[in-house]
Amino acid sequence: MSYQFILVEPRYEQHIALVQLNRPKELNALHLELMAEVRDALKSLDQDPEVRAIILTGNERAFAAGADIKQMAGKNAIDMLLIDQFSTWDTIKKIKKPIIAAVSGFALGGGNELVMHCDMVIASETAMFGQPEIKIGVMPGAGGTQRLTRNVGKVNAMEMVLTGKFINAQRAYELGLVNRVVPVELYLEEAVKLAREVVQLSPIAIKLAKEAVLKAYDSPLSEGLEFERKNFYMLFATEDQKEGMAAFVEKRAAEFKGR
Ligand code: HXC
Numbered sequence: 001m002s003y004q005f006i007l008v009e010p011r012y013e014q015h016i017a018l019v020q021l022n023r024p025k026e027l028n029a030l031h032l033e034l035m036a037e038v039r040d041a042l043k044s045l046d047q048d049p050e051v052r053a054i055i056l057t058g059n060e061r062a063f064a065a066g067a068d069i070k071q072m073a074g075k076n077a078i079d080m081l082l083i084d085q086f087s088t089w090d091t092i093k094k095i096k097k098p099i100i101a102a103v104s105g106f107a108l109g110g111g112n113e114l115v116m117h118c119d120m121v122i123a124s125e126t127a128m129f130g131q132p133e134i135k136i137g138v139m140p141g142a143g144g145t146q147r148l149t150r151n152v153g154k155v156n157a158m159e160m161v162l163t164g165k166f167i168n169a170q171r172a173y174e175l176g177l178v179n180r181v182v183p184v185e186l187y188l189e190e191a192v193k194l195a196r197e198v199v200q201l202s203p204i205a206i207k208l209a210k211e212a213v214l215k216a217y218d219s220p221l222s223e224g225l226e227f228e229r230k231n232f233y234m235l236f237a238t239e240d241q242k243e244g245m246a247a248f249v250e251k252r253a254a255e256f257k258g259r
Contacts, residue, residue, distance in 0.1 A: 001044060005034035008041045013192065015052040015199035017045045020059070027065035028058045030110045032085055034068075038114075039088045042095045049258070052199040052206070054095075055191045056118055057102040058111075060184060063127070066109025069136060089142050092117050096207045098198055102191035103127045104184055108166070113142035116151065119210060120194060121178040123169040124187035129177060130166035150217060151177055202240035203258035 001008075005023050012018035019041050021028040028034075038056075045051045058064055075083075092114075101118035108130045115121055115129070131144045139145065140161060149157040152175040160167065169181040182190045198206060208231040215227045235241050239259045247254035 001040065003037045003041065005031075006037045006041060008045075010045060010048055010051060012055070013196070015050065016192065016195045017048070017051045017054045019045070019054060019056050021057070021064055022059075024059055024061070026068070027062035027106055028111070029066060029068040029070075030064050030114065031068035031071045032083065032088075035085065035088045039091045042092055042099070046095050046097050052097065052203045052258075053195040054097055054099045055102055055188070055195055056099055056114070057188060057191070058104065060104045060124070060126070062105040062111070063101070063103040063107040064111030064114060065106045066111050066132070067142075086142065089113075089117070096210065097203075098195075098206060098210055100191045100195055100198075102188045103129075103178070104187050106130075106166075109133050109140065109144070110142050113140060113144050113147070115177075116143060116147040119213075122187050122191040122194060123172060123178040123181045124184040125169050125181050126184050127169040127172065127178070127181070127187075128166040129160075129169075129172045130164065131161045132164035132166070134162060135164040147217070151175070200256075202235075202238070202244060202254075202256040204238050204240055205235055205244075205256075208235060 007020040007022050009018040019038065021034065023029060023034060042054065045054050098120070099118040101115045101121045103115055103121060104124035104127055106128050107115050109132055112129050112131060131140050131148065133139050145157070145161055148160065156175055159165065169178065172178045173181050212228045212231050215224045219227065240256045243256060244254045
């Protein structure tokens with residue numbers, strides 16, 4: 001597939017794919033065309049058996065400065081409803097392989113919401129996170145009020161959403177929005193290191209474990225626990241479980257096949 005607004009390297013490293021948002025002049029503003037490409041790329045990588053983890057990144061200045069304000073400015077409520085951009089986001093939400101965000105510079109509005117669609121986040125020390133929609137007379141629409149609140153708690157989410165103020169990478173780390181903060185020259189490398197750890201493991205166990213962790217977002221504890229248990233049992237039907245446990249007993253490295 002060829003893309004205009006993103007760069008995609010399905011074989012960035014063994015089992016690791018890289019998707020880079022690429023509208024640098026517009027600070028990677030997420031217009032509909034770019035988001036459709038992100039959706040298509042992630043879907044295709046999700047179905048690619050060679051890929052076990054995906055890194056989503058921008059550039060040093062911006063991960064993404066939000067939805068494209070110029071594209072939205074003249075729209076009315078019906079236009080927005082008919083465009084139905086959130087079906088694109090719903091598809092991204094359903095990607096089964098782990099996605100690691102490598103964030104530098106601005107991650108604002110839809111940009112921060114896209115980060116929160118990822119499973120782990122490496123931030124450069126220059127990263128800035130925020131939900132500034134309130135400053136342009138709207139509010140978050142791609143999960144910002146919900147995911148942010150679950151991630152950082154009510155008062156912190158309220159402060160970000162109601163003032164539009166940005167937080168820096170260190171504060172994002174303290175609030176649990178990112179896994180770690182590294183010098184700017186290392187953020188992509190650190191994301192790759194994290195991906196390397198993940199891709200050595202059983203891809204099928206990783207998939208079911210990701211699904212179970214995400215279940216914690218939208219189900220009561222008892223339902224989530226049931227779901228976890230079913231996925232746990234299901235893994236005992238895989239060759240990877242046999243291999244993983246045999247390798248432990250035989251004191252050797254496991255070779256996982258994803259079956
Ligand atoms: C369209 C954008 C943009 C955006 C930046 N640009 N952000 N264009 N949509 N979200 C463009 C600018 O217009 C400018 O283009 C170029 O990128 C560089 O930006 P500057 O503003 O000149 O850079 P700087 O002074 O460094 O300021 C950076 C910034 C600022 C603080 C990030 O650009 C900013 O406040 N951007 C908007 C952030 C925002 O409000 N995001 C939320 C959007 S709403 P020109 O052509 O003028 O040089 C949203 C809703 C999500 O995300 C709903 C669900 C999808």
